[in-house]
Structures are given as structure tokens and as C-alpha cells.
Amino acid sequence: MQKKKLIPYIILAVLFVIALGIRQYRSEEVSETGSPATNNTAPSTKKATESRRSNLDIFRDPEAEYFFTKHARCRMACRNITQKEVKEIVRKADVNYNKSDLDAAQGPKYAVEGYTARDRQHIRVIVAPKQRHLSIVTVIDLDKDWECPSCR
Template identity: 60%
Template sequence: MKKSLPYLFLIILLLAAVMIRRCNNTDNASDNQKTKNRTEDTKREEAKTDNQKSNLDVFRDPSSEFYFTKHARCRMKCRHITQEEVKEIVRKAEVNYKKSELDAAQGPKYALEGITSRDNQHVRIIVAPKQRHLTIVTVIDLEEEWDCPSCK
């Protein structure tokens, strides 16, 4: 019995270590879940202050100025989409958050989708809100594949 006592003690310590580790992992997982939930709640709420507009208000503001990148203008030209159609879709502001990059290094980029009124094209417009204007990064026709060799 004296010879087996150290082994028994070692096994008990090993079991205690495993149990402690499992408890710590479940605590960390629940903490991570709580943090994730708080972050999602914050993103959903986006509370407005007196001098601050929510992101969707910026898109809907009729006084917002638009800056079309060279790439966006090229894509619009080959896909037969006018600036007025782009502005119309942006003002409707139907955001596809799965295609948006809210954590982009240069600032958030939103994927806005809708149907153009002139020729019923289903388009996605990538918009990057800046302090003084809305930058239109690119315009994508979701239903038809256009050949735009000069835009690359």
C-alpha cells in the first residue's frame, strides 16, 4: 500500500488539473459569448445623439454629396447604369450586411442593393461614407455578367 500511495496521489492531482482546466475553458467561452452578444447589441442599436446621424440617415440624406471613383464610373458605363440610378438605390439604403465591410481599415464600406427604376437591373453598390461625401467604390449588376476589360 505504501508503494501505491504516491501513484494514487499523482492521479488525484492529474484529475484535479483536468477538472480545473475544463472549468476555465467553459468560463472563457461564456465570457467570449457575452462579449460577442454585447458587440452585436451595440451594432444593432447605433443610438443617435443630437449632432450625429445613424449610418442609414447618411445614405437617405438628400443633401449628401456623392463622389464616384474612377473604377465605379467605368463599371457604371459598361453596365449602363446612370448616376441618378445609383443615387436612387443609395437613398433607399437596403444594406446587405453579409457583403459589407464594417471593419475595413479605411473606414466602413456598405453593400447597398436594389432594383433600378429605369431598366429593372438588380444592382449592388459599394459605398464608403466619408465626412463630407459618400464615396461610390463600385457598382455591380447581380443578374448579368458584363465584359468590362478597360476597368481592370
């Protein structure tokens, strides 16, 4: 009778271990740019292409897709910063490597800084390049502290 009660827990534990193994395997496949490796390209061709294209080229791509996190949109609204201004700063790709986290668990995060054209706000944009888009994590005004209680 006791063994029958343990079977569901054993099955659950085995599934958990399998899921962890799959997750570990996939994380080892993630390349330096944060995109998963694919089998449809020969490894030598893929490495050559990646070495020619740096992360800064991704920022400068005018056709790049942007995803603004809820937090970033809230901070932008509070600080009167538009998506157009954020994109213009990211395209200039003036990276502050001291404030960047290139070894983040979910992929590198770059701190890109510059002045907006409209009102010359000095801002820092935290960008996380993903496989299909650039994820805007947050936007910071470097010259003025803004009260944004709803963004916390």
C-alpha cells in the same frame, strides 16, 4: 567621417517614426462613421448626436454629396447604369450586411442593393461614407455578367 554619413539616415528614421506616430494618433480619433473627431463640439454632445443619427440616415440625405471613383464610373458606363440610378439605390439604403465590410481599415463600406427604376437592373453599390461625401467604390449588376476589360 562615418558619423557624418549616418546623420541623414538617422534624421530620416526619426521623421519616419514621427509620421507613423501622427498617423496612428489620427486613426484613433476617427469615429465609427469614418469622420475625424473635432474639438469644436463637446464630447458628450457629439456622442449624443452620433447615436441619434445612424449610417443609414447619411444614405437617405437628399443633399448628400456623391463622389464616384474612377473604377465605379468605368463599371457604370460598361453596365449602362447612370449616376441617378446609383443615387436612387443608395437613398433606399437596403444594406446587405453579409457583403458589407464595416471594419475596413479606411472606414466602413456598405453593400447597398436594389432594382433600378428605369430598366429594373438588380444592382449592388459599394458605398464608403466619408466626412464630407459618400464615396461610390463600385457598382455591380447582380443578374448579368458584363465584360469590362478596360476597368481592370
